Amino acid sequence: MGRIAVTDGMDDQAIMTLENAGHEVASNHYSIDELLDGVLAEFDAVVVRSATKLSADVIESSSSDGSKLGFIGRAGVGVDNIDISAATQNGIIVCNTPGASTRSVVEMTIGHFIASARNIARADRSLREGIWEKKALKGTEIAGKSLGLIGLGRIARGVADAAASLGMDVHAYDPYVQSSPDWINMHDDVDDVFRSCTHISVHCNLSDETRHLVNTTRIGMMPGVGNDGTECGNHIVSCARGGIVDESDAAMALENGQLRTLALDVFETEPLGDSPLLSMDGFHGSPHIAASTLEAQGRIGTEMVSLLMEYFETGRPSTSLN
Amino acid sequence: MGRIAVTDGMDDQAIMTLENAGHEVASNHYSIDELLDGVLAEFDAVVVRSATKLSADVIESSSSDGSKLGFIGRAGVGVDNIDISAATQNGIIVCNTPGASTRSVVEMTIGHFIASARNIARADRSLREGIWEKKALKGTEIAGKSLGLIGLGRIARGVADAAASLGMDVHAYDPYVQSSPDWINMHDDVDDVFRSCTHISVHCNLSDETRHLVNTTRIGMMPGVGNDGTECGNHIVSCARGGIVDESDAAMALENGQLRTLALDVFETEPLGDSPLLSMDGFHGSPHIAASTLEAQGRIGTEMVSLLMEYFETGRPSTSLN
Numbered sequence: 001m002g003r004i005a006v007t008d009g010m011d012d013q014a015i016m017t018l019e020n021a022g023h024e025v026a027s028n029h030y031s032i033d034e035l036l037d038g039v040l041a042e043f044d045a046v047v048v049r050s051a052t053k054l055s056a057d058v059i060e061s062s063s064s065d066g067s068k069l070g071f072i073g074r075a076g077v078g079v080d081n082i083d084i085s086a087a088t089q090n091g092i093i094v095c096n097t098p099g100a101s102t103r104s105v106v107e108m109t110i111g112h113f114i115a116s117a118r119n120i121a122r123a124d125r126s127l128r129e130g131i132w133e134k135k136a137l138k139g140t141e142i143a144g145k146s147l148g149l150i151g152l153g154r155i156a157r158g159v160a161d162a163a164a165s166l167g168m169d170v171h172a173y174d175p176y177v178q179s180s181p182d183w184i185n186m187h188d189d190v191d192d193v194f195r196s197c198t199h200i201s202v203h204c205n206l207s208d209e210t211r212h213l214v215n216t217t218r219i220g221m222m223p224g225v226g227n228d229g230t231e232c233g234n235h236i237v238s239c240a241r242g243g244i245v246d247e248s249d250a251a252m253a254l255e256n257g258q259l260r261t262l263a264l265d266v267f268e269t270e271p272l273g274d275s276p277l278l279s280m281d282g283f284h285g286s287p288h289i290a291a292s293t294l295e296a297q298g299r300i301g302t303e304m305v306s307l308l309m310e311y312f313e314t315g316r317p318s319t320s321l322n
Numbered sequence: 323m324g325r326i327a328v329t330d331g332m333d334d335q336a337i338m339t340l341e342n343a344g345h346e347v348a349s350n351h352y353s354i355d356e357l358l359d360g361v362l363a364e365f366d367a368v369v370v371r372s373a374t375k376l377s378a379d380v381i382e383s384s385s386s387d388g389s390k391l392g393f394i395g396r397a398g399v400g401v402d403n404i405d406i407s408a409a410t411q412n413g414i415i416v417c418n419t420p421g422a423s424t425r426s427v428v429e430m431t432i433g434h435f436i437a438s439a440r441n442i443a444r445a446d447r448s449l450r451e452g453i454w455e456k457k458a459l460k461g462t463e464i465a466g467k468s469l470g471l472i473g474l475g476r477i478a479r480g481v482a483d484a485a486a487s488l489g490m491d492v493h494a495y496d497p498y499v500q501s502s503p504d505w506i507n508m509h510d511d512v513d514d515v516f517r518s519c520t521h522i523s524v525h526c527n528l529s530d531e532t533r534h535l536v537n538t539t540r541i542g543m544m545p546g547v548g549n550d551g552t553e554c555g556n557h558i559v560s561c562a563r564g565g566i567v568d569e570s571d572a573a574m575a576l577e578n579g580q581l582r583t584l585a586l587d588v589f590e591t592e593p594l595g596d597s598p599l600l601s602m603d604g605f606h607g608s609p610h611i612a613a614s615t616l617e618a619q620g621r622i623g624t625e626m627v628s629l630l631m632e633y634f635e636t637g638r639p640s641t642s643l644n
Binding site for chain 2: 103104107108110111112114115118119120121123124125126127128130132133134137138139140141142143144161162165166167228230231232270271272273274278279284285286287288289292293294295296297298
């Protein structure tokens with residue numbers, strides 16, 4: 001039986017299952033000072049989401065003599081808040097739940113594309129202000145347009161399927177994938193995706209290679225006219241990670257019309273403070289909620305429980321990141 | 323060559339095509355007094371959208387001795403603003419463009435379902451107010467839920483296809499359709515659709531039979547729990563006609579939680595004035611823009627030009643409503 005720290009919350013059902021199995025679960029968010037003081041060394045396992053940052057320093061502090069910490073679980077996908085090599089050096093296994101939120105992010109991406117092309121947020125806002133803006137809110141369809149996916153992992157493939165069923169042509173760039181469905185137009189040069197598509201959706205990790213990948217030059221390559229001849233303008237959605245879209249370049253493109261809409265669920269700085277985007281009609285924002293659904297939370301909890309059970313039974317879950 | 327009045331606007335390209343073919347096009351919105359004074363009697367044809375009301379009185383006034391009016395074109399689908407039997411009695415042909423906006427309304431319906439279940443409008447609104455509401459905005463997926471269609475015409479069938487491809491089960495009620503795809507669960511009693519579905523989309527005409535069809539009793543039948551066991555609450559979208567959803571009943575259901583979200587593109591009174599809905603978080607509104615896209619407008623124009631050309635050449639378009 002183990003002691004498990006849950007620092008950023010987890011599904012109630014999952015916590016109950018662990019407790020019923022005899023584990024001790026402490027649901028507690030720790031400050032960075034507490035983490036650096038080695039508070040996690042008292043636990044066998046820690047489960048985080050994105051709020052708790054497990055830097056090399058924190059991992060070192062959690063791995064002093066007498067430390068029991070052997071398992072870091074990320075309830076979710078992105079592990080940019082965890083220094084995996086520091087964990088490996090200290091003999092700590094790192095696991096995430098990569099598939100659990102796919103469907104939620106796919107739906108959010110499609111929702112953002114339709115909502116922004118059809119002015120759904122602006123329509124609701126002006127209606128609440130007592131304005132009947134019918135004439136000003138003409139939109140465009142997503143059917144008959146080309147969608148470019150930056151990255152072709154699990155979520156992007158889900159978006160590709162949904163977009164194709166809604167009548168879009170799908171293009172993609174991902175130098176790390178070996179194979180892809182033959183109906184997706186793969187490009188070796190990311191610029192070609194921007195040249196081919198009025199709609200771009202970002203699905204890669206944030207890295208030195210992808211930081212500010214969406215910038216003035218590439219937005220400038222987007223055609224603004226759909227395959228069907230419609231002057232639909234250019235549209236970008238990112239539910240991936242902040243920093244891949246250069247927000248200041250994108251704001252400029254919204255301002256000068258090269259970009260008609262920009263929907264961001266993720267930002268270079270979160271929480272988003274003051275931003276020129278917030279006063280622009282073509283901007284649509286959400287506070288990093290693409291994976292925030294009851295369903296994803298439930299699936300994450302179930303997967304994390306399995307990983308923890310395996311860890312406590314065998315010392316090694318069947319899947320891990322290190 | 324004919325004289326054509328376009329009273330609520332039409333695609334520029336369509337007007338140009340008609341003028342190039344030698345017709346005279348007068349783009350002019352007339353007041354009800356001008357219409358009752360018989361201003362349309364000077365034209366061979368009139369093209370309206372929804373703003374111009376061609377009541378029996380207006381049609382009588384347009385059909386006095388010496389009147390030339392023989393064709394009423396509705397640039398769009400709904401003809402509740404045209405008294406078709408008065409037109410028939412006065413020998414006036416009425417045509418609409420039923421297929422032209424289908425795709426736009428289908429996308430708007432799907433967009434409203436995702437946007438409301440995922441709080442996209444509220445997220446954007448609070449972000450603009452400087453609030454990072456991440457914790458409060460947990461949503462639910464549409465996949466794994468049952469969608470009930472009230473009416474199974476062209477648009478509803480498009481919504482059914484899109485929803486099924488996004489992982490929803492589809493139910494429908496339509497006493498006027500003879501056949502339907504076998505993967506749609508048809509019900510003989512509209513109440514059974516409400517009992518079976520957490521998500522309801524309205525796609526029928528407004529008539530005595532359908533007025534306030536969506537009311538407290540039927541909303542009360544909705545299960546609130548998806549097929550997948552998720553407590554997703556109940557969600558209703560209408561991009562059909564105002565008056566089918568009883569707005570005061572729906573506001574009450576939002577208030578007491580029986581309805582989690584309500585997205586309306588159409589209202590009992592348009593433009594929407596003061597309404598209790600406007601202060602509710604679960605409400606999402608748009609000002610009758612489900613068909614307002616460049617693509618639909620282009621297709622409507624093209625279809626209307628064909629109908630007018632046929633009328634002037636043969637005296638009778640191949641499709642008409644009377």
